[in-house]
Every structure is written in C-alpha cells, then in structure tokens.
Amino acid sequence: MLIVKKFGGSSVANKERIFRVAERCIEEYKKGNDVVVVLSAMGDTTDELLAKAADINPNAPKRELDMLLTTGEQVSVSLMAMAMHALGVSAVSLNAYQVMMHSTSRYGNARFKRIDSERIRHELDSRKIVIVTGFQGVNKYDDYTTLGRGGSDTTAVALAAALRADACEIYTDVDGVYTADPRVVKNARKLKEITYDEMLELATSGAKVLHNRSVEMAKKYGVQLVVRSSLNLEEGTTVKEVAKMEKMLISGVAGDKNTARISVLGVSDQPGVAFKIFHTLAKNNINVDIILQSVGREGTKDISFTVSQEDLKPALAILEEYQEPMTIREIKWEDTVAKISIVGAGMMSNPGVAAKLFESLYNNGININMISTSEIRITVLIDEKEIDKAMQAVHDGFGLGDV
C-alpha cells in the first residue's frame, strides 16, 4: 500500500512532536507500506516570516513573499528526515522543486496543474520514507508559489492523486469530523463517514477541519480522505463519494462568526443596478455570501448581503465610492451577526428539513435574519450572541447526538 499522511504545523511545532510524528510514520512503514509524508511549517513559523516581511515592506511583492514563506516547510521536512534517521529509518526530504509540483503562476494563491511522480517513486523504490513540503508549488517561471492557507491539505490530496495512493490521511488536532463543533455542542458526535459534497458544504460553512479546495480536488480525483487526530489513535472520519447515511437527514451543524451584513437601501429599481453592485465587489475580490433583496419605498429596493469580517471595510469603501452611480440612498452595516448551517445529503429528498430548522430556532427564541440554501445545505443568519445556543438547539432538534 502507498499511504500519504499529512501533518499540520502544530503537529511538528517542537522536537517532541516531530519525533511523535516520525514514530507514527515509521510504524506504517514497518508494516511494509510505502509512506509519503506532507508537512506544513513548524508552529507559528509562517506567521513569524510574514511579520518579518511586513516589517521590511508592508507591500512586499507576492513573488518574494512566496520565496520567503517556502523556507518554512523546507525546515520542517529536513528536520523530520533527520528525526527518522535518528530512529534508524532511511528518509529523504523533498521540496516543490525536487518533486516538481507544477502550479499556476499566481503567487500566494496558486493551484496545482501537474505533479511529477518520478522522483518520489524513485525514492520509495529504494525503501525511503519521502517527506514533502506542503503548501508550495513551482510556476512556469521557475519561481516558488504558495497555495494559500490550508494548502498543505491540497498538497497531500494532489500527491495522493498523482501517486494513485491507497489512502490519504489528514492528521489534525481534532480526531475527525463532528456533527457540530464539540467545544460548543457537548453531545456532538464524530461521523464515521461523510460525502465529499457534505464535507465541502461544511467546510465553506465554517467547519475548519479541512480546506475546501482539498476536498474539491479529492472529489475530482476520487481520493478517499481520512481525517484523524495526530494526538491519538482513534479511527477518524472517512470522506468519500457515497457515505453510509446512518439514517440521518443531516450530517452536521456548522457555525461561523466571521461574517458581517451590509444593507444598501433605496436602490433604484432598474435592471442592471444589482449587477453593477455585485460585479464591482467581485472585481475587487470581495466574496458575497447570502443575498436578500426586498422592495423598498417608491420604486426603490433594499439589498442586504453578507461578507466576511475582513472584507467589511473594503466593501464599505467601494460602496461609498460608487454610492451615486449605484443609486444607493443609504448604506448600513452590522458585524455582530453569525451564520449557522445544516448540511446533509439526506435533505435533498426530504422537504421537512427547513421547517424543522426554523422550528428548533423558534422554540429557543432565536430570530432569523436571512436565509440561504443549496441542495444539501441551509444557512441562516442570526445574532452572534446566540450562536452557541442555536448550535445546541439545532443539533438537538435533529437528534444528531443520538447514536
């Protein structure tokens, strides 16, 4: 078997943890398996490097930032190889150049185009554990790129696809995917299996367990993912095409406080006005989430939408700049809101799910601001203060804690 294992920055933050990961990989290797390990930069390394760069040049060219950041994973992988050698097992560290992980050109947010597998195959054939830098690629100019935060998950999936690995295990500080955040909902239950689509909806709804780009890629190439804890030997959650439904309507509840609502009032009720607003925001890389439009007074309409908290200020700046051509009478905003989402492949064939969600919230006196739905997800906007109570209420309402 060929197994790809990915460990995040906190799993390799110090000597003890590096050795713990090394031992875990060696255990797999000693079963006779081929092992490819993907690592992030140690602990807070990436943030420290970013701070150094910001001190020198707050508007540093992204090409140079990537050149700087990619040193972080190179340090982790070489130290990991040294640790494995100390434990008597032959290992070799490789960076994006040595593997040749071809990516698109966009610095700071590149995507993989193609991954060469010869070097890794060659090293595996000589029975070495291969340790690869996560998070980085090389573009057509022969420059380093990075994949953006959480990119090491994507590296692991891309390598698993390129090498046709038998398994791709993502080790994190939680031991799987839960029906809700266990720190908020006490009786949250770990899922044995979940579908790619459900995992994607959960990831985009605020569950931080997997980077959604990695789930997309896993779905595209049929790479079966296992999310496991690096701290214990629990079985974890398998993410795959079709999951056993366990007779559940929904798989999980996710909360997300990183959201803000903007309302533009008194917009002229003419075709193209809404397009102009959202087109301008998109052009400036502002992602708009839930959108709600209502009829205003005297041939005008009011439009509300949500953005992430980071995008709130830039979005307001753009709206103010174009207030006149966009025919906006007034701009309002609020950053004390939160999203709560339920996700489940089962809701497609079950029309009562939305009603049950609203009922659970109503019974607990929680007011709903906005609603957005996809085929397998329903998201509602509520007051930020009520998010924990709402998570528990919805979790209980759907009986997710029961086995």
Place this chain on the structure above:
Amino acid sequence: MLIVKKFGGSSVANKERIFRVAERCIEEYKKGNDVVVVLSAMGDTTDELLAKAADINPNAPKRELDMLLTTGEQVSVSLMAMAMHALGVSAVSLNAYQVMMHSTSRYGNARFKRIDSERIRHELDSRKIVIVTGFQGVNKYDDYTTLGRGGSDTTAVALAAALRADACEIYTDVDGVYTADPRVVKNARKLKEITYDEMLELATSGAKVLHNRSVEMAKKYGVQLVVRSSLNLEEGTTVKEVAKMEKMLISGVAGDKNTARISVLGVSDQPGVAFKIFHTLAKNNINVDIILQSVGREGTKDISFTVSQEDLKPALAILEEYQEPMTIREIKWEDTVAKISIVGAGMMSNPGVAAKLFESLYNNGININMISTSEIRITVLIDEKEIDKAMQAVHDGFGLGDV
C-alpha cells in the same frame, strides 16, 4: 558595467543593515550598472539552524543538513528583494535552483562545476537587481549542497566568472586587506593591491578576510576582487594577478592561534613509516601543516607536526590506535602554540627575508619552535602567549607601518 557584490551575514543581520545594503546596491544600479548581489544567511541563522539539527539528530545526514541550511540564504535574499522594492527599485531573488548553480555531489563541502547564466541575464535585461543565495549549489541528484563556511565568497566569484562581470566586490566588516590584523598591530596599514598568490598565502595563514577557495577561483578565472567594508565608503583592497609592489618585500603578517603541535617520538627509521602516519591522518580528513623531522636515539627519529585545534583530538585518537604498527614509542602534544607568517611576492628574489624575520623575533626574545616556507611565505611556530608581541615586532622589523 556588470558588478557582483557580496555581503556577509553580519551585513544583513537586521532590518537597518538590510536597508543599508539595499541602498548601496541601488546607488550602483542608478549609475546605469547591472548589479548582482550575493548574500549569506542573516547574522547567526546558520548556527541556529545547525543547533536545531543537532538537537534532533547529532549525526544528521549531511544531505538533510544542506536541505536545512539553504533556507537561511533564501530568507536573506527574499527580504532584500522586499527592501529594494520598498525603495522603489525592481529586484528579484534567486536560489541555487533558480540560477542553476551546478555543484559536485559532496554535501557540506561541495564545489561549483558550472553555473548557468541565462536566468540572471534575463532578469538583468529587464533592469532588475538580481539577488542570489550564497553558499549553496545543486548537485546531479537535484539536491541542495553547501560549499562549507565562507562559501558565499566563492559564489560571488563563480557568478562573476560565469557572467564575465567587470568587478567582484566582497563586502566585509573590515575595509580591506591589512599588513597585519589592525586589532593587534596598531600601525597596520591597508594595502591598495595584493596578488592572488599573496592573498592565498595570507588566507591560509590565518587572515580571515577572504575564503581561500574563493581566491583560488578568482585566480583561475582572472576575476579581479575588491575587498571593501560594508560599513563605510573606503576604497578597499584590490586582489589581482600582478600588484604594484610599493617597494615592499612583504605584503603582510598573519597570526593564527588555531593550531596545535603533535610530536611522535622514537619512530623506527625505516622507509614508509612517515608515509604511513601522514597517509592515515589524511585519510581521516586531518590536515597536517608544518612538519619537522629530527634524528632520535638508536636508529629512530622524532616527527613533529601541527594540526588545527579541532583536529587535535581526532588526530591523537588515530595515532594511539595505530601506535604499534606505526612504531611510535611516545606521543606528545601541545596546544598553546601559534603560527606567525609573513607573505610577499617580493621575497622570491630576496634571500635576506628569512634572516630578517628571525632577527626581529630574536630581538624581542621570542623563541622559534618550527619553521615552514613556501615560495612567497615563511611561517614559524611560537608560544601562543607571544603572538601579539611577535606580530608587532615582525611588522615593525619589516617597516610595514611606514608609507
């Protein structure tokens, strides 16, 4: 003009110094010159990385050590590019892969084989300052190598040769090559010019201003070197094939405390015995310096030689191991000795130089232990305590402080 400038680790140890170097390079660039900058790792980075590695695995594979160490220069060059951008000048950082600095395979002590110039030319053609990682290469396995300590000087010379640069400037914390260490000899004088051969002898005699491998390469490819201070605008010393002799017999005096003497006594006076001793030491990478052989009692001989202080213990271990087959009666050693050397192309045609050296030392009551000579150098071994007094005495004896 195309100018290669090399700055050491202390010149880029912090933000202020990075900007000072950036400004200096930009000044050159704004004269219309093409500028290639070679940098070492910031401050103590290399030592810190080595300590990290030693903590994980004291016998770490050298391949992985090089993978780790090469991150140091990559951090310097990317931060330097950011600093230049902050000052409004377009710059690009490149590592050994991006330039393609082909080296021999030997990790930790590689030598350059060939350097590709296309990428650098391409960047220079678009009027960028090009910043290259010193100290590192890539071997035929596509793995990083390092050149050993002081290797960034060699990188600068190798790039200057490959690019046929008009000048190669080595910036250090001293402002040139002196007739003696100015911290020891108060009236030491900065040399305007020195030949490659003299510089080589000075470098191997303990003057730390240039790495001798870089001088060898400069000589081989006819790269004219200038040693300058990164802290001031003084003119520095030019190292070239033929230097103006300034009517001096010798160019400089160098002292070196990093030496120890080993004596093997009562060695059987048969052919091949001395060979066996020095061959065994060489096989174990121990460099032997001055050798002195004298006749002992009853058909035996005594052999004394010097090694660096680091090599003392390993050398003694080897001699003890082979004491019997090497027919050694007794091993003695002393580590409170020092070398003092005078170097000068002028001594070749001047037989009185050695006599003058011995006279200067004798007049100051300094005892000579051992003597070794080359065409343009005389080295004597003295008591370590007397090194400063001896340096001053010899410097005065040859009138090196007089202009």
